[in-house]
Each structure stands twice: as C-alpha cells, then as structure tokens.
Amino acid sequence: MDWVAEFYSTTGGWWGRAEAEITERDHRRLRLLHEHAGERPLRVLELGSGYGTTAAVMARAGHAVTAVEVSDRVEFAGRFTRDVEPGALTVVRADFYEVDLPRDFDVVCYWNGFGVGCDADQRRLLTRIAGEWLRPGGTALIDVFNPFVWARWDGDEEHRLPDPAAGYDHELRERIRFDPVTCTAIDTWWPVADPERAISQVLRCYSPADLALLLTGTGLALAKIHVGEHAFAPAARPGPRDLLHDHHEYLAVCRSS
Structure with a gap:
C-alpha cells in the first residue's frame, strides 16, 4: 500500500483548493451517524478523514471526534476548527494501520476509502476496529465500494x-x-x-455477501446495509436493486461483539 499517501497527497494538491469545503455530503454522513448510532454525544473515530470536513461537522454537532489521515490533505483541516469547541476535534496525521489509540470510541467511521489493500489488510483493519478501538457493543460505519x-x-x-x-x-x-x-x-x-x-x-470492491464473509472472526458483524437513503437487513429478499446501477458504494453498519 505504498501508493496511498502519495496518491491522496498528489490529488489533494490538484483539487484541494476546490474540494476542501463542507458540503451536503458531510451533513448526510452526520445524519447517518445519528440514524445508526444515536444522537447523544458520542466519542467518534474517523479513519481516512481527508480534508477534515466530516470530522468538523460531527464535532460541531457535539461529538468528540478523533480524525486520522495519512496524506497531505490533513493540512486543510485547520480551517474547519474555528467553530468547534476546544477539545472536540483532534486531528492526527498517521497511518491507521500503525497508530496507537485507546479503546474508548462509541463509533468508528471510515467514509469512502475501505478496500485499500488486499483482503488480509482489510481483515487486519477490521480486527483493530473491533478489538482495539471500539467499546463493546459499539458501531462501525464503513463505506464499501460496490463491484456492480x-x-x-x-x-x-x-x-x-x-x-x-x-x-x-x-x-x-x-x-x-x-x-x-x-x-x-x-x-x-x-x-x-x-x-x-x-x-x-x-480499490478492492465487495458485495454485501462477500463483506459478511470478510468480517468473520474480526469481532464485527454486519447489521445493516444502507443504500442511497434506505437501510436494509443483510438477508433482505429481494435485495436493494439500486446496488446494480445507482451507487458506487454502500454503507455497511457493523456492530462489535
């Protein structure tokens, strides 16, 4: 995965001036957080936080957020901390396969990035989420690239x-x-x-069935898949047809044991 920091640093340099802005996508992610984890103040870990826009929106909503980003995109994050309560947003520049963080998060989010590396890399990350960072019974919200x-x-x-x-x-x-x-x-x-x-x-892509297999033994279980504006049980029949045509990623809602 040596390409990761270079790719996101280079592309961030190309279009960060335009795209390092808070948009409706960040507010939608906050709504998803509230829908699947509740609206009470939460301790949230965001992996691959990019420019820091979503982390800032979550912190402004009253959550305590730790944001981890490996690339130069992290340098944009400072502009979004102005309206954040002191201590509500901590930005860490690090590789989340190596960073050392306490196990005290209610929610771990990984928006628009899961699938970097091989299956073994994904399983190692999922195991870290469940075993090192999430509190028992916590929620992981993971965007997964849709192969269809x-x-x-x-x-x-x-x-x-x-x-x-x-x-x-x-x-x-x-x-x-x-x-x-x-x-x-x-x-x-x-x-x-x-x-x-x-x-x-x-980017490794996973169907929901393949993702459920990948999760086996990691300490996480697939509770729902969220496609577009609707959430479905993994065993729903028929499955959401939107996966075939309309959405290049879906949200996996996972629970820790």
Missing part, C-alpha cells in the same frame, strides 16, 4: 478541464479499469501536460 457499478465503469475515461475560479487549477484525465478476477477497481489519473506522472488508486 465499478465493473460497469470499466474502460470509462474522463477529461477534467481547469476551472481556476472554482479552485480547479489542473487539466487532468482519468481512466477506470476493473479486474473481474480480483474484484478490484484501478482508478488512474494523470496531468494532460505530463502523462508520465500518472498515479492510480487500487
């Missing part, structure tokens, strides 16, 4: 033109490939003026 949509995007290319007024200073291209054997998406970006600087993120 990523497979449909195989071969897609996009051309992002610069828009300095909106904060996008670079002309970039993107290409998506999907490996049907390993169920992995390879998302590659490069500057149009310098295609030799291409960088890729490699």
Whole structure:
C-alpha cells in the first residue's frame, strides 16, 4: 500500500483548493451517524478523514471526534476548527494501520476509502476496529465500494478541464479499469501536460455477501446495509436493486461483539 499517501497527497494538491469545503455530503454522513448510532454525544473515530470536513461537522454537532489521515490533505483541516469547541476535534496525521489509540470510541467511521489493500489488510483493519478501538457493543460505519457499478465503469475515461475560479487549477484525465478476477477497481489519473506522472488508486470492491464473509472472526458483524437513503437487513429478499446501477458504494453498519 505504498501508493496511498502519495496518491491522496498528489490529488489533494490538484483539487484541494476546490474540494476542501463542507458540503451536503458531510451533513448526510452526520445524519447517518445519528440514524445508526444515536444522537447523544458520542466519542467518534474517523479513519481516512481527508480534508477534515466530516470530522468538523460531527464535532460541531457535539461529538468528540478523533480524525486520522495519512496524506497531505490533513493540512486543510485547520480551517474547519474555528467553530468547534476546544477539545472536540483532534486531528492526527498517521497511518491507521500503525497508530496507537485507546479503546474508548462509541463509533468508528471510515467514509469512502475501505478496500485499500488486499483482503488480509482489510481483515487486519477490521480486527483493530473491533478489538482495539471500539467499546463493546459499539458501531462501525464503513463505506464499501460496490463491484456492480465499478465493473460497469470499466474502460470509462474522463477529461477534467481547469476551472481556476472554482479552485480547479489542473487539466487532468482519468481512466477506470476493473479486474473481474480480483474484484478490484484501478482508478488512474494523470496531468494532460505530463502523462508520465500518472498515479492510480487500487480499490478492492465487495458485495454485501462477500463483506459478511470478510468480517468473520474480526469481532464485527454486519447489521445493516444502507443504500442511497434506505437501510436494509443483510438477508433482505429481494435485495436493494439500486446496488446494480445507482451507487458506487454502500454503507455497511457493523456492530462489535
């Protein structure tokens, strides 16, 4: 996983000026937190917190948040702490496979990032969440990449033109490939003026059934899947058809034993 810090630092440099802003996506994540973990003040750990926007929204809502981010994107987080109560938001620059944190969190969140690395890496992280960080009976909210949509995007290319007024200073291209054997998406970006600087993120995708198998023995169990605006039991029949077409990720709601 040596590519992780470089990829997110580089892309954060490309479009962080535009995208390091609190948006409706951050407020939606807060609503999901409240729906699945309750609205009382919670101790929350956010893994892969990026620019820190969601962590700030959760802290402003009265939760005590620890945010962990390995890339340069963490440097944007300071701008979102102005309206946060002292001590409500702690930002840690670290690799969450290595960081040492106490086991006192009610909720662990991992938005839009699970699947970096191989199955063994995911299981190691899930075991850390359940065994080292979550209090017994705690909740993990994990965005999982949906293989059905990523497979449909195989071969897609996009051309992002610069828009300095909106904060996008670079002309970039993107290409998506999907490996049907390993169920992995390879998302590659490069500057149009310098295609030799291409960088890729490699994302393992899991169907809900495969995720349930991955969770076995980690100390976490899949309680619900949240697709779009609706939550379903993992054994719901028929399953949510939206997974086939509309959502490139779904939220896995897991409970610790």
